[in-house]
Amino acid sequence: MGKILSFGELLLRICPDAEGNWIRENNLPFYIGGAELNVATALSLWGMPSAYMTALPKNAMTEQLVAYIGDLGIDHSAVQFQGERVGLYYLHKGKDLKNSSVIYDRKYSSFSTLKTGDVKWEDVFKDVSWFHFSAICPAVSEAAAAVCEEALKEAVARNITVSVDLNYRALLWKYGKEPVEVLPALAKYCTVIMGNIWAAEKMLGIPVxxxxxxxxxxxxxxxxxxxxxxxxxPNCETVANTFRFDEEGGVKYYTTLFTEGKFQVSKQYFAAEIVDKVGSGDCYMAGLIYGLYQGKSIAETLDFATAAAFSKLFVASDATNLKPAEIMEKVKNYEN
Structure with missing residues (x-):
């Protein structure tokens, strides 16, 4: 089996506190992330042959970022150096990415200005057997959406398994097209589609x-x-749906998998207090890839992906730092 290549924009998450103390204290915490890098990070931590592709400007700071990716055990040989800036977003620590308090600063980033023809896919896809991207990629810019389609055509031509996370970010879709006008043309190449029923409605036009x-x-x-x-x-073999509800008194979480004509439901978890919601869905996607890539049973794959996503709620960063055994131990006391 070849490498698992995750494709998307590397982001810096800047975390001002809600009270504004960061101004007086001259202290602004940050995390390195981006949905696809979060997936690549988890897969590498879990012993998978993880690779990552993004576009970054060529300067001293991005050299440090790429070195950081390498230190995580992620193959970064496909990173494209072009453009002028790294994407940023600002979010109070612990808040949900879909919360209205998120502020994006990604316009004219290196990733958003990628164009078709910029990437030598025959080099990028060498020794790759799985390609993962998310619906955030085509949301960033119309040019990035075209690059996604270019990549998917090349991947499918090489019999590479393709997965997509239908994560919806309303504040990103600013170039005159709705997600439902873009995503169906990309989803037709995908072997694994993950999201939830409302994302499928918004992006694929399937009513709820x-x-x-x-x-x-x-x-x-x-x-x-x-x-x-x-x-x-018809290319889609596996569909995953996640359900996370912020209820009075805590967070409830469960998921489903549909494959080979069978619909399976995960355990349900509940926690009264959590640490950080960011990256939970990415951790689920990584768990799904982890199981399917290794040929584990659907029940095992569903079990682990759900536990991985729920355990991420207790990790204060964009990506998980828990290994598989730690994940299963962590969630034991939260079954609901």
Whole structure:
């Protein structure tokens, strides 16, 4: 088996405190992340042959960032050096990325200005057997969306497994197209599609009843959505849906997998207090790849991916720092 290549924008998450003390204290914490780098980080930590591709300007700071990626055990030979800036976003620590308090500063970043023809895919895909990207990539710019399609065509031509995370970031879609106008053309190349029923509605046009509520109905809709995805996109073999609810008193989490005509539901977890919501979905995606890449059973894959995502809620950074045994131990007391 070859490398697992994750493709997306490297970001610096700047974390001002909500009270504004960062100004008086001259202290502004940050994390290195980006959805796809979070996936690559987890896979490397778990012993997988993880690789990462992004675009960065060529300067002393990005040399340090690339060295950091290498220190994580991630193959960074496919990183493209071009453009003028690294993407940033600002988010109060612990807040959800979909929260309105997020501030993006990514316009004209090196990644957003990538164009078709810039990348020598025959070199990038050498020894790669799995290609992962997220719906954040085509949201960044119309040019980046075209590069995604170019990459997917090249990957499928080489019989590379393709996975996508349908993570929706409303504040990023600013170039005149709605996600549903872009994502179906990319999803048709994908072997594994992960998201949730509402993301599938927004990005793939698969409707969800407006008054839907309750776990039983959510699960029923997840199965319907999964079947429709496989009908519309015949290359898709596996569909995953995640459910995370911030309820009074804590966070509830469970997920589903649909593959080989079978619909399976994970354990449910609940925690009264968590540390950081950022990167939980990325950790689920990494867990899904981890299981499927190794040929583990669907039950094992679902179990581990769900536990990995839930355990990330207790890690204060964009990516997990927990190994598989630590993950399974961590979630033992949270089954609900």
């Amino acid at each position: 009843p407006a008054d839907l509520s309750g776990k039983e109905n959510y699960l029923e809709q997840a199965e319907k959505t999964s079947r429709i995805i496989q009908e519309r996109f």
